[in-house]
Amino acid sequence: MNKRTLCITLLTLLSFSHLHAAELTLELGNGSQRLSSAQLLAHPQAQTIEISDDVSYKRNMHYRAVPLAALLEGVQPGDHLQLLASDGFAAELSAAPALSQTGSQAWLAIEDPEQPWPTLGNGKPSAGPFYLVWQNPGASQIGPEQWPFQLATIRKLAPVTQRFPQLLPAADASPAVQAGFVQYQKNCMACHRLNGAGDSQFGPDLNIPHNPTEYFSGDFLTRYIRDPQSLRRWPQGKMPGFNEALLSRTELANLLDYLSHMAGRKTAIE
Incomplete structure (x- = not known):
């Protein structure tokens, strides 16, 4: 095995291991909770959804996802959420559209280690392991900054x-x-x-x-x-x-x- 092949193999194994070890942290005012990819993929409300014109991939995508509202226990429409990505991206969002069952609907997409998502470009990772996606985003005027990928933590905080x-x-x-x-x-x-x-x-x-x-x-x-x-x-x-x-x-x-x-x-x- 040459060095290039070995490097590619190691990167693949590291990526696979990262997906298996991925955890989403929820800090919603009732303590801190960590949910693994496996737990979220097995969530009773998990289903396969289609996202039209995905903001990150620039095309229609299919994901295994859980309604974000199902994870926001105790959160009220008047609350404020912050969504932190692993790269330091920090999206601010009113809880109302995240909880809505009509108009725009927010979903937490979960990358399955057995079926990894495409990369976001040459030399770039995928949008996983967790990605906030929206169906019908225009109904609540959801902009591209409210689509955080490589999501790591969701927090309930005071308004900006x-x-x-x-x-x-x-x-x-x-x-x-x-x-x-x-x-x-x-x-x-x-x-x-x-x-x-x-x-x-x-x-x-x-x-x-x-x-x-x-x-x-x-x-x-x-x-x-x-x-x-x-x-x-x-x-x-x-x-x-x-x-x-x-x-x-x-x-x-x-x-x-x-x-x-x-x-x-x-x-x-x-």
């Missing part, structure tokens, strides 16, 4: 506004800035911090030391958000583009208003 006051615009900020703050929470916060505030460890801070509205001139920031690779083409780029179906012109304008506003509200990172 209570946990991170450094993110709040001024009390007299315009309605456009306030609306932009909502878009920031939905579309940016899973990857970025701002003023050091947030739980994501995935992307750079958007205000410290400099806010992107301070160094992108003209319409380049808009163009970058719409299609990052159109301005900075590099294979390691991870930021997705936000087309008008995901972020309307008005929503994008509001987001830029919020970022510009926060450029004048920098706080030191402790």
Whole structure:
């Protein structure tokens, strides 16, 4: 066996072992619970589902999955959830759409070690072992940042506004800035911090030391958000583009208003 074949074999075995050992942690205010892939695949509500136009795989996919609501014991629609991925991605989500049985429906997809999912690209892993997917996402305006893959932990927490006051615009900020703050929470916060505030460890801070509205001139920031690779083409780029179906012109304008506003509200990172 040559070195290349040996490396491939070892990587395959490690990946297989990782799937077998995978555990999802639930921290929902009633202690911490860990569920293995085997336990979730054997869940009484587990079933095979079809996801149309999967956000990560860019095509229709089939998964063995459990309704997310079935795992959220004690969680109420007014609660707030955070979904942490193993790579530091931290999605924030109101519990209401996660619990809904109509409109958008949230599912926890579980990767079966016996039937591993495709990789997300050359040299990349799959979306497993756990992946939050949605049927009919448009009904609840679920964006791509609410599809965390390689999911590791689901937590019930206080809302963002209570946990991170450094993110709040001024009390007299315009309605456009306030609306932009909502878009920031939905579309940016899973990857970025701002003023050091947030739980994501995935992307750079958007205000410290400099806010992107301070160094992108003209319409380049808009163009970058719409299609990052159109301005900075590099294979390691991870930021997705936000087309008008995901972020309307008005929503994008509001987001830029919020970022510009926060450029004048920098706080030191402790």
